[in-house]
Amino acid sequence: MDGTGTDIYARQNFGGVIGMGQSPALLIVDFTKGFADPDVFGGGNIAAAVAATVPVLARARRARMPVIHTKIIYAEDGSDAGIHCLKSRRLKLLTRSNPLSDFVPELMPLAGELVIEKRLPSAFFESGLAGILHARRIDTLLIAGCTTSGCVRASTLDAMCHGFRPIVLTDCVGDRALGPHEANLFDLGQKYADLMSSHDAMAQAEQIMQVVA
Amino acid sequence: MDGTGTDIYARQNFGGVIGMGQSPALLIVDFTKGFADPDVFGGGNIAAAVAATVPVLARARRARMPVIHTKIIYAEDGSDAGIHCLKSRRLKLLTRSNPLSDFVPELMPLAGELVIEKRLPSAFFESGLAGILHARRIDTLLIAGCTTSGCVRASTLDAMCHGFRPIVLTDCVGDRALGPHEANLFDLGQKYADLMSSHDAMAQAEQIMQVVA
Amino acid sequence: MDGTGTDIYARQNFGGVIGMGQSPALLIVDFTKGFADPDVFGGGNIAAAVAATVPVLARARRARMPVIHTKIIYAEDGSDAGIHCLKSRRLKLLTRSNPLSDFVPELMPLAGELVIEKRLPSAFFESGLAGILHARRIDTLLIAGCTTSGCVRASTLDAMCHGFRPIVLTDCVGDRALGPHEANLFDLGQKYADLMSSHDAMAQAEQIMQVVA
Amino acid sequence: MDGTGTDIYARQNFGGVIGMGQSPALLIVDFTKGFADPDVFGGGNIAAAVAATVPVLARARRARMPVIHTKIIYAEDGSDAGIHCLKSRRLKLLTRSNPLSDFVPELMPLAGELVIEKRLPSAFFESGLAGILHARRIDTLLIAGCTTSGCVRASTLDAMCHGFRPIVLTDCVGDRALGPHEANLFDLGQKYADLMSSHDAMAQAEQIMQVVA
Numbered sequence: 001m002d003g004t005g006t007d008i009y010a011r012q013n014f015g016g017v018i019g020m021g022q023s024p025a026l027l028i029v030d031f032t033k034g035f036a037d038p039d040v041f042g043g044g045n046i047a048a049a050v051a052a053t054v055p056v057l058a059r060a061r062r063a064r065m066p067v068i069h070t071k072i073i074y075a076e077d078g079s080d081a082g083i084h085c086l087k088s089r090r091l092k093l094l095t096r097s098n099p100l101s102d103f104v105p106e107l108m109p110l111a112g113e114l115v116i117e118k119r120l121p122s123a124f125f126e127s128g129l130a131g132i133l134h135a136r137r138i139d140t141l142l143i144a145g146c147t148t149s150g151c152v153r154a155s156t157l158d159a160m161c162h163g164f165r166p167i168v169l170t171d172c173v174g175d176r177a178l179g180p181h182e183a184n185l186f187d188l189g190q191k192y193a194d195l196m197s198s199h200d201a202m203a204q205a206e207q208i209m210q211v212v213a
Numbered sequence: 214m215d216g217t218g219t220d221i222y223a224r225q226n227f228g229g230v231i232g233m234g235q236s237p238a239l240l241i242v243d244f245t246k247g248f249a250d251p252d253v254f255g256g257g258n259i260a261a262a263v264a265a266t267v268p269v270l271a272r273a274r275r276a277r278m279p280v281i282h283t284k285i286i287y288a289e290d291g292s293d294a295g296i297h298c299l300k301s302r303r304l305k306l307l308t309r310s311n312p313l314s315d316f317v318p319e320l321m322p323l324a325g326e327l328v329i330e331k332r333l334p335s336a337f338f339e340s341g342l343a344g345i346l347h348a349r350r351i352d353t354l355l356i357a358g359c360t361t362s363g364c365v366r367a368s369t370l371d372a373m374c375h376g377f378r379p380i381v382l383t384d385c386v387g388d389r390a391l392g393p394h395e396a397n398l399f400d401l402g403q404k405y406a407d408l409m410s411s412h413d414a415m416a417q418a419e420q421i422m423q424v425v426a
Numbered sequence: 427m428d429g430t431g432t433d434i435y436a437r438q439n440f441g442g443v444i445g446m447g448q449s450p451a452l453l454i455v456d457f458t459k460g461f462a463d464p465d466v467f468g469g470g471n472i473a474a475a476v477a478a479t480v481p482v483l484a485r486a487r488r489a490r491m492p493v494i495h496t497k498i499i500y501a502e503d504g505s506d507a508g509i510h511c512l513k514s515r516r517l518k519l520l521t522r523s524n525p526l527s528d529f530v531p532e533l534m535p536l537a538g539e540l541v542i543e544k545r546l547p548s549a550f551f552e553s554g555l556a557g558i559l560h561a562r563r564i565d566t567l568l569i570a571g572c573t574t575s576g577c578v579r580a581s582t583l584d585a586m587c588h589g590f591r592p593i594v595l596t597d598c599v600g601d602r603a604l605g606p607h608e609a610n611l612f613d614l615g616q617k618y619a620d621l622m623s624s625h626d627a628m629a630q631a632e633q634i635m636q637v638v639a
Numbered sequence: 640m641d642g643t644g645t646d647i648y649a650r651q652n653f654g655g656v657i658g659m660g661q662s663p664a665l666l667i668v669d670f671t672k673g674f675a676d677p678d679v680f681g682g683g684n685i686a687a688a689v690a691a692t693v694p695v696l697a698r699a700r701r702a703r704m705p706v707i708h709t710k711i712i713y714a715e716d717g718s719d720a721g722i723h724c725l726k727s728r729r730l731k732l733l734t735r736s737n738p739l740s741d742f743v744p745e746l747m748p749l750a751g752e753l754v755i756e757k758r759l760p761s762a763f764f765e766s767g768l769a770g771i772l773h774a775r776r777i778d779t780l781l782i783a784g785c786t787t788s789g790c791v792r793a794s795t796l797d798a799m800c801h802g803f804r805p806i807v808l809t810d811c812v813g814d815r816a817l818g819p820h821e822a823n824l825f826d827l828g829q830k831y832a833d834l835m836s837s838h839d840a841m842a843q844a845e846q847i848m849q850v851v852a
Binding site for chain 2 (some may be wrong): 014089108158192193
């Protein structure tokens with residue numbers, strides 16, 4: 001982001017390192033058919049992020065790392081549509097019976113993996129997720145999903161606010177447009193989360209889990 | 214944001230209009246000395262945003278529109294510092310006794326105007342603000358403050374999630390760097406809020422208040 | 427509650443009147459088959475409360491008053507069971523596929539009536555309900571359901587905390603045991619809600635809706 | 640509570656044991672001068688609960704157990720008073736400048752102990768407390784304070800909902816009237832928390848902390 005003045009962030013001591021805690025989990029945000037489809041909510045580098053997440057999910061399962069999947073679900077009759085649906089009118093199409101709400105086939109949850117249905121961008125906003133994770137003593141979240149400028153950013157911010165250590169997996173998050181993708185990675189890395197490649201983050205998380213186990 | 218692929222947002226029906234409701238209030242986010250000072254957390258177009266907010270605040274008071282001011286306050290002994298302070302190490306300097314935590318002189322709250330102290334970016338995150346505003350039946354928030362990419366964005370998103378109609382006053386919000394300022398206005402306008410000049414927004418809000426009164 | 431010293435509440439100015447606002451809704455908490463069945467979670471005066479709620483629901487529908495129904499739903503695989511399920515081990519049986527999770531036949535939701543699935547006592551705790559109701563400008567909740575000492579109390583308290591005016595319909599709430607029922611009505615009436623018979627509350631709410639309409 | 644039908648709770652498998660986790664803290668709810676004074680909000684067994692908490696606090700400090708103190712604080716100008724203050728009109732007297740808002744002298748916080756100011760019954764409702772505690776990996780809360788039927792109950796319920804293991808110290812909680820005190824201990828023990836004497840709870844917590852250290 002040259003020429004946009006962002007060097008001031010370093011001078012003001014932003015961009016510190018949070019670091020991982022003792023108990024990581026993998027949070028996969030909204031990788032559903034609707035967000036993978038460029039004609040609905042997809043496009044940009046979302047398909048690449050889905051592809052990069054496939055081996056990460058396999059690796060998390062081998063390491064017995066807890067996995068959380070989120071999706072947007074609105075009531076069939078529109079009774080729970082709020083202000084958000086005024087801004088993004090198509091959102092309320094994402095009902096439980098709509099195939100666009102299904103997870104992409106390559107990232108289907110297994111039994112025992114937590115699935116959070118939500119109406120709003122953040123995986124944490126009024127979803128009950130924070131309490132469930134805290135009851136399991138999870139303290140670190142490796143975050144994949146889409147979109148970087150939407151549900152990933154909102155979920156990452158709220159993860160931090162709820163006391164988790166958020167690590168955004170830079171190759172596993174995507175957006176329908178690259179400008180917002182890059183701009184939001186900048187904000188997240190400066191203020192709310194550590195940015196790591198999935199390879200580096202998974203290697204570190206696996207090591208933590210072995211030490212603890 | 215040419216060349217960044219953002220035209221896809223229009224094709225996917227983002228950027229709808231929320232519109233004002235029946236009961237607007239003015240929310241001024243974190244215009245404190247620390248955020249006005251380029252050597253602390255300020256810089257960029259924040260000073261201009263402060264200046265533009267002065268007549269807006271006067272106009273709101275004349276119209277008897279409710280006003281809410283927010284600031285970040287951490288405990289003197291650091292006992293309530295969380296993950297956020299790992300990323301932005303200077304934040305915990307913002308204690309109640311630190312003059313940097315004072316509101317800028319030109320935007321001091323009057324008695325009866327709500328002052329919300331918060332530890333995190335969003336004016337709403339665990340601050341009690343949503344319930345207080347709802348008890349007064351406020352349904353629309355005209356939002357000024359800083360930074361666009363930080364506390365303004367987080368507050369605007371949460372305002373929407375809590376069921377308010379957020380209107381970002383584009384001339385009254387600022388950031389320490391223009392790149393993030395512009396990028397976040399784009400995201401906010403596409404997904405979470407209406408973008409309006411303070412002049413247009415105040416004129417419309419005043420009209421609403423006259424009709425209701 | 428003679429002999430228990432509760433006269434001190436009056437001396438300390440508890441038990442004030444909240445009063446109705448301008449936009450009431452009917453909130454029916456957890457009247458599902460599992461909570462109606464004395465062999466599962468039911469018993470006491472719950473059946474009587476269900477019966478008393480039937481005409482109230484009909485009346486609300488005639489008045490076009492918004493109606494919200496809540497139920498407890500846990501994931502089939504137990505992945506979202508938390509601390510609550512350690513205390514009440516049977517709770518996690520309440521999955522979507524379990525007929526005990528169905529609403530009692532006489533109080534089935536109609537299309538367009540909001541159904542909130544929750545994991546915890548309060549209808550508001552991390553359920554998204556507050557934001558949805560606020561977006562519709564609902565400010566008053568007439569509360570029926572069960573149990574008085576559990577989900578009704580928790581929902582009523584949170585309704586107040588979120589800025590709603592809670593009215594507990596005394597004949598439409600029930601508990602598996604009368605001691606806790608009475609004790610919790612006392613607490614609610616002293617500190618968190620107005621207590622009214624369903625007849626009086628509905629009559630007043632209808633009048634408010636006519637004036638506004 | 641004989642004759643009130645509460646034996647049904649055992650038959651329905653309520654009253655399970657939560658147990659302590661790995662990292663306990665002591666939460667002291669609202670032991671301020673106003674709640675210790677029988678002419679303001681005190682009375683009943685609150686003075687006895689304060690007295691019983693003094694050695695518990697000393698013991699927690701010796702064991703280096705984290706301690707959290709809460710109090711109610713409303714703005715001097717009444718700008719943040721909500722529905723709760725309609726029900727309990729005196730509450731809004733509890734401003735920061737009012738000596739009634741001071742902690743009782745025998746339970747004053749030390750530097751480094753978290754002090755949470757709140758407007759509502761629960762220590763957790765929109766106070767930021769859950770996130771702060773989770774960031775420190777605290778998973779168990781030993782709860783003292785007042786009143787049993789008010790802020791203690793609300794805080795205990797929310798502690799559970801946020802994924803903590805709540806232990807109510809039965810000799811360290813009090814109410815202005817014994818009827819509500821007993822009734823709420825029953826509800827808490829059946830549904831939301833373990834009930835323990837302060838002696839037993841502290842002994843177990845100290846043992847856990849030694850094993851972990």
